[in-house]
Amino acid sequence: MPDLHPDLAPIAQLVGTWRGSGTGSYPTIEDFAYREEVTFGHVGKPFLAYGQKTRDAGTDLPLHAETGYWRLIEGRDVEVVLAHPTGIVELLLGTFDDGVFDLGSSAVVGTPTAKSVTEIRRRFEVSGDELRYELAMAAVGKPLTHHLSATLHRVTVD
């Protein structure tokens, strides 16, 4: 395993695997509960490789997934690029300060068969071995609305 790239030192605490649970809601769907696993990996270059998978808390069937990369610029500016299996790509910009990532979409683009998503906002807060996040989105004609809230705990450092 190579050393972490120095650009990533301020967010080194993300590296590893995190597991936990969350709840989701949106005006167009039934409320739901899920289990989640998130991994942040690195190869010595100035980005973290991010992967996320969720499963239904009741049936254990796979729900959502997303994959991409996080970059930290000059210790404060954050750039995140993500792909979703629903046919959406998401580009998030924002800041990292005192354990909090405050991120908003600069672009959300979908394939012809993807549902319309026009804006996504994500707030992550990392504190020791706990990672919490909230996600709001404007989708299928609705304005920016709370969608997801979850709390994860570190299970490995790697």
Added chain:
Amino acid sequence: MPDLHPDLAPIAQLVGTWRGSGTGSYPTIEDFAYREEVTFGHVGKPFLAYGQKTRDAGTDLPLHAETGYWRLIEGRDVEVVLAHPTGIVELLLGTFDDGVFDLGSSAVVGTPTAKSVTEIRRRFEVSGDELRYELAMAAVGKPLTHHLSATLHRVTVD
């Protein structure tokens, strides 16, 4: 392991891990040679999870990576969403016919620190245990120009 989603049956041969080597060129850089590993996974839903990593053929240091999802619509239309650690998201549309994926970007969007990429074309051809691809791109002010060519072979089916 769940059964493959029936929408993916025409491209079931992609599922697994592929390894091989390729060469790269572009008007703005030195020619280079690389080793590559590609994985196509699934969870029973109508998409393939795609991951790609390359290493310098000489030094074995990590070069590029990309991650995302592939979908097949009605047996012929292909939608691919990708994220790159260089701060780029890529949305490809095209067709699958007789083992050939012919794909062109409908959107390429970058973060403020990403290099400018305005168009990407990819052609994949799968035949038995061999997967070949070519990639051309318009980047950093150059017109659409050949960039990558590689040949991989299946190492696992999973």
